Structure formats: structure tokens, C-alpha cells
Amino acid sequence: MYRLISATPSPYARKVRIQLAEKGIPFELITEVPWNSDTQTPRHNPLEKLPVLICEDGTSVFESRYINEWIEMKHPAPALVPGDVDGILAVKRFEIIVDGMCDAMVLMFFEKAREPGKRSAEWTARQKRKLDGGLRELSRVISDNEFAHGGVFSMADIASGTVLKYIDVRWPENPWRAEYPNLAAYSDRLERRPSFASTVPVPQVIRDKVA
Numbered sequence: 600m601y602r603l604i605s606a607t608p609s610p611y612a613r614k615v616r617i618q619l620a621e622k623g624i625p626f627e628l629i630t631e632v633p634w635n636s637d638t639q640t641p642r643h644n645p646l647e648k649l650p651v652l653i654c655e656d657g658t659s660v661f662e663s664r665y666i667n668e669w670i671e672m673k674h675p676a677p678a679l680v681p682g683d684v685d686g687i688l689a690v691k692r693f694e695i696i697v698d699g700m701c702d703a704m705v706l707m708f709f710e711k712a713r714e715p716g717k718r719s720a721e722w723t724a725r726q727k728r729k730l731d732g733g734l735r736e737l738s739r740v741i742s743d744n745e746f747a748h749g750g751v752f753s754m755a756d757i758a759s760g761t762v763l764k765y766i767d768v769r770w771p772e773n774p775w776r777a778e779y780p781n782l783a784a785y786s787d788r789l790e791r792r793p794s795f796a797s798t799v800p801v802p803q804v805i806r807d808k809v810a
Contacts, residue, residue: 601626602653604640606633607801610701610765611663612650617757618667620794622674626652664694667754679754689748693740693755697762700733704769730773733762738779745788752792760789761800768800 603619603626605612619626633640633649643651644661652660652669660669671680680690703726710723737759741747747755763786766773776783789795 600655602629603627604629604631604643604649604651604653606631606649608765608768609649610761610800611698613761613765613798613800614663614754614757615650615652615666615670616798617761617794618670618679618754620797621679621752621757622670622677624670624674664698667694667757671754679752679757681749681753686749690753690755693737693747694758696733696736697758700730700762701765703727703729703733704765708769730766734775734779734782737763738782741782741785743781743784756789760786760795764790764795764800768802 601619601624603612603615605616605628607630616628631638631640631649633647638647640649640651641647643653643659646661648661650661650663650666652666654660660666671678681687707723707726707730710718710726737747741759744750746752747759763775763782766775790799
């Protein structure tokens with residue numbers, strides 16, 4: 600059985616958890632705070648980042664987008680990526696946008712954790728522009744469609760759904776739901792799926808100083 604090292608608020612780890620659930624692949628969930636000094640993450644990922652998928656033979660697969668691709672290749676049914684080249688590229692475009700949005704929010708989170716006199720308003724504004732740009736693009740491309748691409752549930756929905764819920768967790772005051780009601784309705788539909796409902800992100804307490 601696979602083991603997945605995950606952090607409860609992580610949108611990156613949630614993508615993997617949802618994919619495994621949608622494919623019906625059993626796994627053991629190991630919850631960690633990767634920023635704490637006692638984390639086991641460095642033993643399995645030289646980059647010290649979560650999530651990490653540990654195989655039965657002890658080898659590890661890391662970086663969420665690579666894990667998603669690895670799982671899709673190892674366990675192709677049910678398919679969560681289209682079979683045609685244009686479809687594959689379209690889904691990957693969603694994943695790139697979403698990962699950029701998540702990266703920006705993580706950077707803002709840790710910038711906010713700095714002492715007030717050391718925070719950079721310019722840096723935070725730059726990250727916020729990335730988030731806003733991503734939201735505009737997701738709203739435009741998804742529009743009022745049930746699913747993000749091709750009329751079927753795919754990795755594009757797993758990626759898009761996780762980032763939207765992550766905004767609610769990390770930045771609840773963000774007005775994205777009012778600004779993009781189509782995305783709010785889309786997010787609510789996805790969160791009713793069992794794979795989403797069982798992986799709702801929850802904040803963790805970071806014990807060690809990291810910023």
C-alpha cells in the first residue's frame with residue numbers, strides 16, 4: 600500500500616489525495632507539518648517539501664504535479680487526463696495556473712508571518728496580482744461549464760477546485776466569491792464530491808520559526 604505524507608491545509612497534497620480517492624487507490628495518510636524540525640519529510644524528499652508518495656518498496660515520488668503524472672501513468676483507469684495531445688496540454692495549463700496561484704498564496708502567508716517592520720508591501724502586492732490574475736483566467740476559461748475542460752471531470756478540476764478552497768482557508772476575507780460567482784458555484788459543486796468532501800483543508804500550527 601502507498602503511504603502519503605501530507606499537510607492538512609496543503610492544496611498540493613490535497614490534489615494527490617483527491618486523485619487517489621477518485622481512482623479508488625488505497626493509501627495510508629501520514630499527516631505532518633513540514634516546517635517543524637522533527638518532520639520526516641527530508642528523509643523522503645531532498646527538497647524537504649510535501650506531499651511525498653512512498654511506494655511499497657520504500658522509494659518516494661515527490662512534487663505534487665509529478666506525483667499526479669506518476670499516478671496517472673501507473674494507474675490509468677479511470678482516466679483523469681484526456682487521451683489527445685490538445686486535451687493533455689489544456690489540462691496541464693490549468694495545473695500550471697493553479698500551482699502559480701498556490702505558490703503566491705504560500706509566499707503571502709509567510710510574508711505576513713514576518714515581523715511587521717520586515718514585511719514588504721510591494722512583494723505582497725506582486726503575489727496578490729498573481730492570485731487575481733489566476734482567478735480572472737479560471738473564471739474566463741471555466742465560465743459556467745460544469746467541468747473545467749471537455750465536459751468531464753479531470754485533473755483540471757482537481758487542481759482548480761483545490762486552489763479555490765485554499766483561498767477560503769488561507770485568505771477568508773478575499774472577495775473572490777462575490778467577484779466570480781461562476782467560480783463560487785463551480786467550487787461548491789466540486790466540494791460536494793466525496794473525494795473533495797473527505798479532504799477539506801484544515802490549518803495547522805507551525806511550531807518552529809520559519810519566517
